[in-house]
Amino acid sequence: xxxxxxxxxxxxxxxxxxxxxxxxxxxxxxxxxxxxxxxxxxxxxxxxxxxxxxxxxxxxxxxxxxxxxxxxxxxxxxxxxxxxxxxxxxxxxxxxxxxxxxxxxxxxxxxxxxxxxxxxxxxxxxxxxxxxxxxxxxxxxxxxxxxxxxxxxxx
Amino acid sequence: xxxxxxxxxxxxxxxxxxxxxxxxxxxxxxxxxxxxxxxxxxxxxxxxxxxxxxxxxxxxxxxxxxxxxxxxxxxxxxxxxxxxxxxxxxxxxxxxxxxxxxxxxxxxxxxxxxxxxxxxxxxxxxxxxxxxxxxxxxxxxxxxxxxxxxxxxxxxxxxxxxxxxxxxxxxxxxxxxxxxxxxxxxxxxxxxxxxxxxxxxxxxxxxxxxxxxxxxxxxxxxxxxxxxxxxxxxxxxxxxxxxxxxxxxxxxxxxxxxxxxxxxxxxxxxxxxxxxxxxxxxxxxxxxxxxxxxxxxxxxxxxxxxxxxxxxxxxxxxxxxxxxxxxxxxxxxxxxxxxxxxxxxxxxxxxxxxxxxxxxxxxxxxxxxxxxxxxxxxxxxxxxxxxxxxxxxxxxxxxxxxxxxxxxxxx
Numbered sequence: 343x344x345x346x347x348x349x350x351x352x353x354x355x356x357x358x359x360x361x362x363x364x365x366x367x368x369x370x371x372x373x374x375x376x377x378x379x380x381x382x383x384x385x386x387x388x389x390x391x392x393x394x395x396x397x398x399x400x401x402x403x404x405x406x407x408x409x410x411x412x413x414x415x416x417x418x419x420x421x422x423x424x425x426x427x428x429x430x431x432x433x434x435x436x437x438x439x440x441x442x443x444x445x446x447x448x449x450x451x452x453x454x455x456x457x458x459x460x461x462x463x464x465x466x467x468x469x470x471x472x473x474x475x476x477x478x479x480x481x482x483x484x485x486x487x488x489x490x491x492x493x494x495x496x497x
Numbered sequence: 498x499x500x501x502x503x504x505x506x507x508x509x510x511x512x513x514x515x516x517x518x519x520x521x522x523x524x525x526x527x528x529x530x531x532x533x534x535x536x537x538x539x540x541x542x543x544x545x546x547x548x549x550x551x552x553x554x555x556x557x558x559x560x561x562x563x564x565x566x567x568x569x570x571x572x573x574x575x576x577x578x579x580x581x582x583x584x585x586x587x588x589x590x591x592x593x594x595x596x597x598x599x600x601x602x603x604x605x606x607x608x609x610x611x612x613x614x615x616x617x618x619x620x621x622x623x624x625x626x627x628x629x630x631x632x633x634x635x636x637x638x639x640x641x642x643x644x645x646x647x648x649x650x651x652x653x654x655x656x657x658x659x660x661x662x663x664x665x666x667x668x669x670x671x672x673x674x675x676x677x678x679x680x681x682x683x684x685x686x687x688x689x690x691x692x693x694x695x696x697x698x699x700x701x702x703x704x705x706x707x708x709x710x711x712x713x714x715x716x717x718x719x720x721x722x723x724x725x726x727x728x729x730x731x732x733x734x735x736x737x738x739x740x741x742x743x744x745x746x747x748x749x750x751x752x753x754x755x756x757x758x759x760x761x762x763x764x765x766x767x768x769x770x771x772x773x774x775x776x777x778x779x780x781x782x783x784x785x786x787x788x789x790x791x792x793x794x795x796x797x798x799x800x801x802x803x804x805x806x807x808x809x810x811x812x813x814x815x816x817x818x819x820x821x822x823x824x825x826x827x828x829x830x831x832x833x834x835x836x837x838x839x840x841x842x843x844x845x846x847x848x849x850x851x852x853x854x855x856x857x858x859x860x861x862x863x864x865x866x867x868x869x870x871x872x873x874x875x876x877x878x879x880x881x882x883x884x885x886x887x888x889x890x891x892x893x894x895x896x897x898x899x900x901x902x903x904x905x906x907x908x
Contacts, residue, residue: 367581369730370794395711398822400807413794413805413822418724421794444711444830447537448822470538481546
């Protein structure tokens with residue numbers, strides 16, 4: 343199955359992806375999915391199209407909101423990057439751990455570094471920040487300038 | 498799941514059996530592990546955040562320092578990503594140079610792993626042998642790039658150093674020597690009872706589990722998953738080179754050993770092909786400091802498995818976001834599965850078998866006289882000779898052993 347076929351199958355199934363799906367080069371497909379449709383697209387891609395491996399989840403701060411990108415791959419050859427946009431005030435996504443068991447650490451990273459709430463992730467160790475990292479400090483947010491907790495400690 | 502009747506043992510974050518900080522909680526019933534969990538993050542240095550405040554060239558050097566073993570993997574992965582966003586095609590010679598250093602790095606990393614594996618099962622002779630041989634490739638890397646560990650050979654748009662005819666000869670000579678040694682290790686792995694008894698059936702990760710947990714690299718290939726970025730999504734010069742993806746179906750630590758040994762043999766062949774085929778021409782193209790807005794996912798087959806970088810540019814000279822997924826992060830999730838229902842004594846080798854990344858970088862070049870405060874630049878060779886002399890003075894002499902090795906090499 344090549345990139346064009348993958349694109350065609352996705353657009354046929356989910357018409358709203360028509361203008362949101364780009365083949366950047368061989369083996370790289372990027373698609374932006376509306377947040378309320380994300381789960382159905384994700385489940386379809388994993389279960390029906392057999393993008394079984396989750397390579398990573400990237401979270402980033404766009405300034406006016408957040409973006410989460412799920413890097414899925416099929417037999418190591420084609421990388422499908424599904425992204426969702428989240429609002430700034432109350433960023434939350436549903437956990438994908440029931441479909442991809444390896445999502446655990448990547449989702450904890452979203453919580454720790456960006457303060458994105460991941461619904462459905464079982465409680466566990468945090469990752470990667472320390473246990474005494476102050477609440478409400480999210481280092482990968484653009485407005486985080488660092489050191490405020492150190493200043494508070496030293497004061 | 499940790500149950501209340503079992504004995505719980507915390508191992509780490511600082512523990513003699515671990516080479517870098519990470520924390521395992523092991524539940525034991527007798528000598529058997531019933532459950533385990535891992536807490537990571539003790540090495541978190543905030544490199545991704547730091548990248549957002551630095552230019553692309555500065556990021557390259559910072560990213561090279563993520564790992565002390567596969568430094569070239571990270572820097573190449575990042576450089577490839579940035580070049581893709583900028584829409585730059587690097588010269589063919591640069592691609593071959595990157596491939597050459599990549600394969601030499603794989604050789605040094607796999608030899609290092611073999612030594613560590615030997616050490617973890619109490620077979621320290623193997624550690625001494627492989628690490629001695631590894632020096633051959635380390636010296637080679639130092640000759641070609643100027644550094645033993647963080648090579649600094651990459652730049653956005655190509656590489657910074659070229660290779661000359663004399664260096665090519667040195668590389669080929671070293672490959673012959675190392676191939677000879679590796680054949681000996683392969684024979685050892687197939688026939689030495691200590692290795693067979695200690696590694697077979699240990700740290701089992703079934704094909705299905707490896708797939709489900711997204712294992713990468715030799716860990717996945719030892720569980721029958723024939724996946725290698727060099728083949729699946731070729732980068733640098735790999736599309737023009739001929740090599741096999743080594744995989745076995747034993748699903749245990751023994752299989753991971755065989756895969757790495759097989760890959761060493763493939764690497765020798767790849768290095769020879771690069772030396773034979775490397776085209777003439779420039780080694781780099783000029784790249785503007787500002788990279789146009791865009792995004793790219795770059796993949797690279799590091800010695801430990803797939804390395805993945807996500808790069809987003811906002812059109813300035815600094816990246817908007819750099820995300821790094823190193824192979825160990827993908828593999829660490831399989832460790833709990835491998836430890837399940839195994840003996841506690843297997844734990845060090847099972848953890849070592851995924852080849853988690855340790856930092857190993859120390860090199861002295863400037864010495865300061867304690868009295869006069871005068872600075873002296875000393876060549877690496879001089880330091881080495883001083884070391885040999887120091888040991889000889891105390892009765893440890895490898896002269897005859899070295900002679901014997903040289904004889905095998907020249908024969």
